[in-house]
Amino acid sequence: MGDLQQxxxxxxxxxxxxxxxxGPSTIRQLVDRVYGQSGTSVYATVQxxxxxxxxxxxxxxxxxxxxxxxxxxxxxxxxxxxRLRAVADSLCGGSMTPLLTHLVEGKGLSxxxxxxxxxxxxxxxxxxxx
Amino acid sequence: xxxxxxxxLSNAAASSVLxxxxxxxxxxLERRPxxxxxxxxxxxxxxxxxxxxxxxIPWPASKTVPAADTTELQVVTVEADDxxxxxxxxxxxxxxxxxxxxxxxxxEASAPAARPIDWRRWTAAAxxxxxxxxxxxxxxxxxxxxxxxxAARPANDDEREWIEGLAQRxxxxxxxxxxxxxxxxxxxxxxxxxxxxxxxxxxxxKILDEHKRSTLVVHELAHLRRGDHLVRFLEVLVTCLxxxxxxxxxxxxxxxxxxxxxxxxxxxxxxxxxxxxxxETLLDALDFVHRSDPVExxxxxxLGKVPHLQRRLTMIMTxxxxxxxxxxxxxxxxxxxxxxxxxxxxxxxxxxxAKDGRGEPGQLRIESGDMAIIARxxxxxxxxxxxxxxxxxxxxxxxxxxxxxxxxxxxxxxxKLIADLNKNPGSSGAGRVRVEDLEKLRDDxxxxxxxxxxxxxIVVKSMKLDLPLTQEVKEKARLAEIHVRxxxxxxxxxxxxxxAQKEVQELRAGIESSMKKLxxxxxxxxxxxxxxxxxxxxxxxxxxxxKTVMHYVVTRPVTITRSSPETGKTTTKPSGERKARxxxxxxxxxxxxxxxxxxxxxxxxxxxAAADSRRIDQIEKRLRELQDELQRMKKSAGDRSDTRTxxxx
Numbered sequence: 001m002g003d004l005q006q007x008x009x010x011x012x013x014x015x016x017x018x019x020x021x022x023g024p025s026t027i028r029q030l031v032d033r034v035y036g037q038s039g040t041s042v043y044a045t046v047q048x049x050x051x052x053x054x055x056x057x058x059x060x061x062x063x064x065x066x067x068x069x070x071x072x073x074x075x076x077x078x079x080x081x082x083r084l085r086a087v088a089d090s091l092c093g094g095s096m097t098p099l100l101t102h103l104v105e106g107k108g109l110s111x112x113x114x115x116x117x118x119x120x121x122x123x124x125x126x127x128x129x130x
Numbered sequence: 131x132x133x134x135x136x137x138x139l140s141n142a143a144a145s146s147v148l149x150x151x152x153x154x155x156x157x158x159l160e161r162r163p164x165x166x167x168x169x170x171x172x173x174x175x176x177x178x179x180x181x182x183x184x185x186x187i188p189w190p191a192s193k194t195v196p197a198a199d200t201t202e203l204q205v206v207t208v209e210a211d212d213x214x215x216x217x218x219x220x221x222x223x224x225x226x227x228x229x230x231x232x233x234x235x236x237x238e239a240s241a242p243a244a245r246p247i248d249w250r251r252w253t254a255a256a257x258x259x260x261x262x263x264x265x266x267x268x269x270x271x272x273x274x275x276x277x278x279x280x281a282a283r284p285a286n287d288d289e290r291e292w293i294e295g296l297a298q299r300x301x302x303x304x305x306x307x308x309x310x311x312x313x314x315x316x317x318x319x320x321x322x323x324x325x326x327x328x329x330x331x332x333x334x335x336k337i338l339d340e341h342k343r344s345t346l347v348v349h350e351l352a353h354l355r356r357g358d359h360l361v362r363f364l365e366v367l368v369t370c371l372x373x374x375x376x377x378x379x380x381x382x383x384x385x386x387x388x389x390x391x392x393x394x395x396x397x398x399x400x401x402x403x404x405x406x407x408x409x410e411t412l413l414d415a416l417d418f419v420h421r422s423d424p425v426e427x428x429x430x431x432x433l434g435k436v437p438h439l440q441r442r443l444t445m446i447m448t449x450x451x452x453x454x455x456x457x458x459x460x461x462x463x464x465x466x467x468x469x470x471x472x473x474x475x476x477x478x479x480x481x482x483x484a485k486d487g488r489g490e491p492g493q494l495r496i497e498s499g500d501m502a503i504i505a506r507x508x509x510x511x512x513x514x515x516x517x518x519x520x521x522x523x524x525x526x527x528x529x530x531x532x533x534x535x536x537x538x539x540x541x542x543x544x545x546k547l548i549a550d551l552n553k554n555p556g557s558s559g560a561g562r563v564r565v566e567d568l569e570k571l572r573d574d575x576x577x578x579x580x581x582x583x584x585x586x587x588i589v590v591k592s593m594k595l596d597l598p599l600t601q602e603v604k605e606k607a608r609l610a611e612i613h614v615r616x617x618x619x620x621x622x623x624x625x626x627x628x629x630a631q632k633e634v635q636e637l638r639a640g641i642e643s644s645m646k647k648l649x650x651x652x653x654x655x656x657x658x659x660x661x662x663x664x665x666x667x668x669x670x671x672x673x674x675x676x677k678t679v680m681h682y683v684v685t686r687p688v689t690i691t692r693s694s695p696e697t698g699k700t701t702t703k704p705s706g707e708r709k710a711r712x713x714x715x716x717x718x719x720x721x722x723x724x725x726x727x728x729x730x731x732x733x734x735x736x737x738x739a740a741a742d743s744r745r746i747d748q749i750e751k752r753l754r755e756l757q758d759e760l761q762r763m764k765k766s767a768g769d770r771s772d773t774r775t776x777x778x779x
Binding site: 076077080081083084090096099100101102103104108109113116120124 | 366389440
């Protein structure tokens with residue numbers, strides 16, 4: 001997880017989407033799928049996007065054949081989940097764009113704090129039962 | 131703009147005070163989170179409703195910087211007591227001062243023409259830019275999140291049935307749609323789409339048992355049931371408007387805390403036996419969301435959050451908080467709302483000074499207690515100097531008195547004005563000074579009249595008080611400016627100028643025809659052997675018409691710039707050292723020479739038009755004498771011989 005810190009852009013996501021949908025592909029196939037047309041300019045664009053995804057380790061390149069094959073190196077749910085989390089964090093309470101209500105807000109708890117709070121619940125529960 | 135700025139700043143101040151009051155109530159109302167929530171909501175609403183009280187905002191004193199833009203006139207205030215007639219100059223003299231424009235340049239100390247930095251305008255601009263930025267970021271993030279949620283897996287029939295059951299349990303008619311996501315996020319309600327979406331993380335579900343799942347879902351449903359998702363939009367609106375408000379973050383956080391407590395109370399109410407599972411679920415969810423997070427430094431970890439969580443868990447476990455405000459609570463909240471939120475708008479309480487013409491651009495106003503002198507056709511020269519041209523005005527304050535016309539009339543009007551002021555000198559001794567000024571002006575005018583002789587036809591241009599510079603006046607000033615450049619002198623009325631030129635031409639034609647007759651008569655006399663006498667020499671002045679003969683600069687130190695249209699030179703000299711208080715009264719004399727002849731005549735004299743008419747009288751008198759003499763000579767000659775030649779033919 002830690003090595004995938006950079007977020008993918010919308011355009012990169014479209015390329016990934018194509019890879020998820022139809023498995024390993026060549027650049028030319030991806031150009032057709034993403035843009036529905038072919039041409040040197042879109043070809044170059046997709047090539048650039050793939051390079052960037054590769055450095056972000058979202059895409060793997062197979063150099064064994066005459067034409068390079070690309071495949072998604074990240075799971076769809078994992079990537080979308082991470083993006084969801086990032087945007088959700090930016091939309092919740094402390095931010096300037098408060099559009100979400102989180103059940104629990106704020107930073108995570110340390111193990112010690114977890115233990116203390118669970119002990120508190122235990123204590124209160126015990127008191128109630130008496 | 132000012133009204134809104136004022137109102138919003140007042141609101142910010144009022145809401146801060148309210149927030150502190152509500153914060154004091156948060157402990158006593160700990161078991162009544164719904165009431166507390168209502169109060170926090172009121173604090174938020176207060177920010178976007180018209181203010182009850184206008185809080186005076188101490189704007190920083192306007193600094194003055196040189197006026198960069200000449201299209202707008204600034205208000206110039208001059209105290210009457212500082213007025214004195216500092217210079218009375220006669221510019222009838224050498225022709226090179228003809229067409230002189232007097233420019234009054236403010237000295238640095240007073241800088242009345244300087245443009246103040248408009249703090250309000252800059253504040254408003256920064257405010258709006260900030261608001262738009264926050265709005266833009268919000269919209270972008272919202273759209274992105276919404277798009278990502280398309281990947282959410284919809285619920286199957288079992289799940290749908292289950293959630294509808296829970297919704298009915300807390301009295302909801304319509305359950306939200308479920309969307310399963312594989313993300314480490316807290317369960318949440320997303321209400322941006324057509325129908326609210328209950329976003330649930332699949333992975334969290336796997337670690338929760340049936341009971342815990344139900345409590346979590348009821349918590350989220352309670353948010354919907356209470357309408358908290360609508361409060362989010364209010365929150366966004368307020369955040370956009372008051373992004374700079376230092377207490378807003380805290381107010382919002384308090385509001386959300388109260389919301390969570392309310393929903394907790396709903397869960398405990400719906401599942402009285404599941405308090406413990408629910409409390410544990412909160413910790414489970416927190417753990418789930420943050421499990422993969424990089425380890426925070428110990429101090430940063432949940433700083434201030436743990437005591438808050440402790441209280442929240444305690445309230446859940448003891449089950450003592452009430453989920454709704456109850457009838458008394460509702461009535462109390464309503465009363466507070468009525469007291470705090472005015473239904474009648476107070477926007478109308480616009481600052482009173484806005485109505486007072488003071489401070490409005492496009493108006494040059496020079497105050498002087500009961501008297502004011504105003505340059506009606508004042509114009510700001512590109513270098514920030516004030517150009518006073520023509521139509522210089524004097525008037526008692528709040529009255530319109532026009533002094534115009536021939537010098538005699540003006541002196542008469544001045545006498546009357548002085549008499550009026552003497553009768554009613556005003557509340558302070560300041561009035562005396564001004565009367566003295568007027569008396570001095572009157573005496574100067576009288577002196578001018580005797581000095582210049584009857585031959586001068588002196589016209590004083592008119593004056594008025596508090597005249598906003600209308601488009602018409604501006605246009606006139608513009609024309610006057612062109613006039614000056616064309617070397618035809620100050621801002622006289624153009625129609626009047628043309629009329630004067632025509633008169634000059636007629637007069638000149640008359641004189642010339644008289645001269646011809648005279649010359650013919652003299653020739654005839656000479657022919658008859660008589661003595662024709664002296665022939666008058668006529669020469670024309672090269673002075674442009676309508677020249678300013680006097681300029682009264684009622685002033686304390688100002689820089690006087692003279693620009694001579696003939697030489698094209700501009701000379702500037704500062705006068706005096708005290709703070710500048712300047713006022714100009716222009717007295718304009720109109721001569722009537724032929725402008726076409728300007729500069730062509732070899733022997734220029736400075737005869738005025740009236741002097742010319744006097745000369746015509748002389749010439750005509752002389753002509754009559756010559757004709758009489760001619761008749762006499764003819765008679766005596768006729769006695770001697772029968773000459774039939776008619777005289778003068």
